[in-house]
Amino acid sequence: MTRLGLRGIAFCMALAAGAAACSQGNGSGTSVLPANTQEAVANALYDGVAIDGIGKNRKLDRLVVAFMVANRVPNAQLAVSRAGKTILSHAYTLRTVAKSTTTRSTIIRLASLSKAWTSAALYNLLAAKKLEPQWKVFRYLGITKPLPLGAHVDRRVYDITIEDLIQHESGWDDQVSHWDPTFRMRQIALALGLKHPIDQTQEVRYQLHEPLQEKPGTTYAYCNFCYTVLGMIVAKASDMNYQSYLSTVLGPMLGVDNVLISPTLGARLPNEVAKYYNPYRGRSAFYITSTKRYPWPYSGDSMLDEIVAGAGGLATNADSMLALMNHYIIWGVGTPPPSGDQAMREGEMPGANTFAAQLSNGVNYAFLVNTNSYAYGSDPYAFTNLQNQIETALQGETGD
Numbered sequence: 001m002t003r004l005g006l007r008g009i010a011f012c013m014a015l016a017a018g019a020a021a022c023s024q025g026n027g028s029g030t031s032v033l034p035a036n037t038q039e040a041v042a043n044a045l046y047d048g049v050a051i052d053g054i055g056k057n058r059k060l061d062r063l064v065v066a067f068m069v070a071n072r073v074p075n076a077q078l079a080v081s082r083a084g085k086t087i088l089s090h091a092y093t094l095r096t097v098a099k100s101t102t103t104r105s106t107i108i109r110l111a112s113l114s115k116a117w118t119s120a121a122l123y124n125l126l127a128a129k130k131l132e133p134q135w136k137v138f139r140y141l142g143i144t145k146p147l148p149l150g151a152h153v154d155r156r157v158y159d160i161t162i163e164d165l166i167q168h169e170s171g172w173d174d175q176v177s178h179w180d181p182t183f184r185m186r187q188i189a190l191a192l193g194l195k196h197p198i199d200q201t202q203e204v205r206y207q208l209h210e211p212l213q214e215k216p217g218t219t220y221a222y223c224n225f226c227y228t229v230l231g232m233i234v235a236k237a238s239d240m241n242y243q244s245y246l247s248t249v250l251g252p253m254l255g256v257d258n259v260l261i262s263p264t265l266g267a268r269l270p271n272e273v274a275k276y277y278n279p280y281r282g283r284s285a286f287y288i289t290s291t292k293r294y295p296w297p298y299s300g301d302s303m304l305d306e307i308v309a310g311a312g313g314l315a316t317n318a319d320s321m322l323a324l325m326n327h328y329i330i331w332g333v334g335t336p337p338p339s340g341d342q343a344m345r346e347g348e349m350p351g352a353n354t355f356a357a358q359l360s361n362g363v364n365y366a367f368l369v370n371t372n373s374y375a376y377g378s379d380p381y382a383f384t385n386l387q388n389q390i391e392t393a394l395q396g397e398t399g400d
Contacts (some may be wrong), residue, residue, distance in 0.1 A: 023206055053104050055080070055088030059393050064367075069387045071374040074098035075273050077108065079318035080231055080394065084326045089319055097214045100274035107272050107315040108368040109262045109297075109305070109346030113354045114314035115227045116321075118260060120328040121250055122166065123233045123335075130237045133163035141232060144205050149193055151209035152175050161214045162233060165226035166333050171212035173221035181207050182224040182311065185300040187284035197286050200232055200307050224311045231310015242309050254323040262315040265298055265306045272315055276351025277371035282330075297351030312349055321366035330356045344386075348372050355387050363394045 008057045036101055049065045057080070064078055076092040091102035100106075110117075123320055125131045129396060137160050138144055146153050155172065164170050174180040181188060181203055189198050200208075207225060214221065214349050231242045238245045246259045265286060276297035284290060284299040294300035305313035331343045347354040349372070356366040367390065374382045 005137050014142060022233065025320075030291070038133060041282075041318050045350075048094060050093040051090055052093075052102070052103065053088070053090035055086070055090070057088050057393075058188045060088065060390065061090065061251050063386060063389050064090070064392065067108075068094050068369075068383060071371075071377075071379070071382050072097055073369050073371055073374075074275070074277060075100065075102040075106065075108065076367070076369045077102060077104070077106065077318035077369050078365065078390075079104075080363065081326070084329070086322060086371070088318065089322075098274075102273065103271075103272050104319060105258070105317060107258050107260065107262075107269065107317050108354070108370050109313075109315045109349065109352040110143065110321075110354050110368070111277060111312050111349040112224070112351050113321065113345060113347040113356055113366075114310065114312045115328050116324060116328070116356065117246060117250065117314055118227050118230050118234060119166070120335045121238075121245055122162075122230060122325060123333050124250065125234065125237045131162060131233065132160050133166075137162055137165060137229060137233065138204070138208065141204070141229070141236060143201060143208075143214075145205060146208040146280055147202060147205040148209075153208050154212050156212055156216055157208055162230070164217045165223070165230050167169060167217075168223045168226060169214075169217050170223050170226050171214045171216040172207075172210065172223060172225065173219070174223075175211045175215035175221065177211065179210060181325040182225055182228065182308055183302050185304055185307065186288060189285070189288045195289050197304060198289060198307070202226065203307060204229060204232070224308065227311035229310075235308065246314075254320070254327060256316070256320040256323050258320055259314055259316045261309045261313050262305050264303075271288050271317075273370045276375055277372065278350040279373050279376065280350065281400055295351075297349075301350045301390075303349075311373065312347065318366040318368050321368075322364055325358050325364045325366070330358055348375070353383050355383070356388075357391065359391065359394060363397060365390065365394060 019120045045255040049068055051061060064076060068076060074094050074097040079089040080087055089104050091104050091106060093102045105352060136158060138158055160170050185198055233243045234245055243261050249260055251257050278296045281293035282296060282300035282302060284294045285302045285304050329343050330345045337343050337358055342358060342360045344357040352370055354368045355370045358364050
């Protein structure tokens with residue numbers, strides 16, 4: 001594994017509070033479904049959920065179908081590779097709920113799995129010496145004047161480096177400040193007296209004056225905004241926009257052509273799932289003068305996918321996530337982890353929940369769904385529990 005001289009990067013994440021990071025499971029590969037659910041799940045495989053794809057693993061299908069039926073998940077994809085070769089790729093449709101049929105080519109919003117594509121792009125640009133980890137971010141971008149004009153800026157903000165952003169060590173900590181501009185775009189527009197949506201530069205200029213909670217480069221604090229900015233850095237360093245870099249450089253390197261920024265509003269992309277499901281509504285980050293409430297997945301959460309592209313605005317399919325993991329680490333900036341190590345990343349946003357893992361036995365997998373409604377229900381850890389179950393099943397696979 002290559003990291004290009006960056007400070008130590010966390011290669012794995014705990015799947016849930018209290019769960020062990022990089023858990024290797026028991027290696028048994030046995031189903032963890034209670035015995036009394038096996039018959040109902042088997043019936044649901046045929047009667048409620050349509051499955052399309054390649055490879056066969058009834059154990060995994062049962063886990064996914066049980067999760068979908070219990071939580072009314074409309075569309076899902078699961079893809080698994082071993083030693084770089086795809087051994088299973090299934091598309092699931094809960095026919096009583098879904099507005100479209102899932103196929104292997106269906107693309108679904110990635111939420112924070114988008115950060116892995118940004119990280120891969122950064123790896124290429126760092127390796128090509130078009131970027132250096134210690135470059136000061138905002139001076140490199142030429143964005144140094146805050147909004148509102150004249151607002152006070154902590155001078156340490158201008159010391160934040162590319163590496164600080166990669167490492168989630170910007171100095172901004174939304175767990176302390178309770179401020180993440182990613183989900184405050186309407187509020188920013190109103191604060192600036194705008195009647196139209198903000199753009200990326202306006203979001204960055206507004207964030208400049210927000211107080212730091214720590215000295216940059218010293219303390220980990222997960223940061224969506226950091227990867228929005230890193231997406232902008234990819235664009236500047238490559239001399240093309242972020243989408244163009246994915247479509248004309250990174251995608252062709254991996255043999256994929258379906259890594260796209262999902263439009264917040266309007267028609268879905270070709271092959272994109274028809275609908276994203278979430279029970280909540282809010283005032284729009286796009287229609288600034290309107291007081292109408294819009295579904296959270298469609299700007300009602302005060303976020304625009306086009307702005308947060310590098311942090312959470314992309315859509316693709318599970319197969320393309322496998323292609324990415326064959327060449328890059330899923331968490332951090334580097335090539336895949338060495339045998340015996342693991343790397344994992346979860347993404348969640350209104351209307352989507354995603355997970356990708358590079359397991360210690362050489363097995364990789366990606367799982368995508370187009371809802372996160374269960375997160376507000378009686379079983380908020382349903383998605384996390386499923387990932388633990390899938391990992392346990394896959395730890396029985398061999399990387400040989």
